[in-house]
Amino acid sequence: MSEPDEAAKGRALSSPLRLRILRMCLHQPRTNKEIADRLGINPASCLHHVRTLVATGFLESQPERRGARGAKEVPYLATRKSWSQHVDDVAPVLIETFVQETAALAPEDISVWRVGLKLNQEHRDDLMGRLRAIVDEFVALPSDPDGEAISLMIAQHRDAAAD
Template identity: 35%
Template sequence: MAEQAAHESAPRPPTTPAQLRALTHPLSWRVLRLCLDEPWTNQQLADRLGVAPATLLRRVRALTEAGFLVAEAPRQGPHGAWERPYRATGRTWRLDFGPDDGEHLQAKVELAVLDAHRAELRENDPAAPQHVRRAVLRLDDDARAELTARLDALLDEFIARPDSGGTPVSILWSAAERKPAAADPLDVDISPEPSEAAD
């Protein structure tokens, strides 16, 4: 975990539009979440997430081309066939969105993250310990920057701690400025693709 924290704190160029497009569907985030703990093959991911292998393969290819997944050496599956596992690179820990280019990619990515987190909550054990808190704060620019920096630093601190072998805990930190509703709401389709099975 310390190596991941050091890697993620290093300066990086702004995330490209092509990379962001690979993250605009919740399925991408669910794939990345699984492949962060251990390498998964395309078939394993398709079975685990209940989607068609062809649909999953498109996501895996897009994430690999964007640098969010890396292919590992092929291995023999349980039936003797050679399979290629994929591992998440951790590059999504911090994304530099840069200026909006008119595609509203940041908003689309954020909605995809929320939807993926919701899917994880739905499939989680209802009796498992959970914590949720929602609040509305009135912040000026300096206070908002301070809040973001302090929360980022806290998460970085926990990531840098040695692996204690504890239970994985999914953390979602999202802050959205509340503005008057737009005349034309953002048209974002984060529903499953036609070939995907419902969660």
């Protein structure tokens, strides 16, 4: 099977639903039915998205298993390759994914902080580089067996209101 091109990979990651599937399958393999049930979508529609993520290398099928009724089930696990994939104009997709993932959470389950800074390019680059280094350090650690799965989104943007 040939390697999917960059455009196909970008398209695969331009859907909040697909990003949510990747997050669900990050720490625990899940079957198409489990994913569809958790997302509240039709299993056939879910399978289309799962197959797209498998074809682009962002999900991998795991060894088959037997379900409660003896049916064959294929669980899928995220490969983490999406983390280093460039996607054009991804900010709106990431923001929408964040909104969807947090919509049903209690306020105490979300920690958000926001600050306003005035930095030159050198200091902006330094800030974002240092934040990236900290996140990369934790990404490189093995998962804590007793840990709780969390999602982190860090964004910086020009403050048009301050212009």
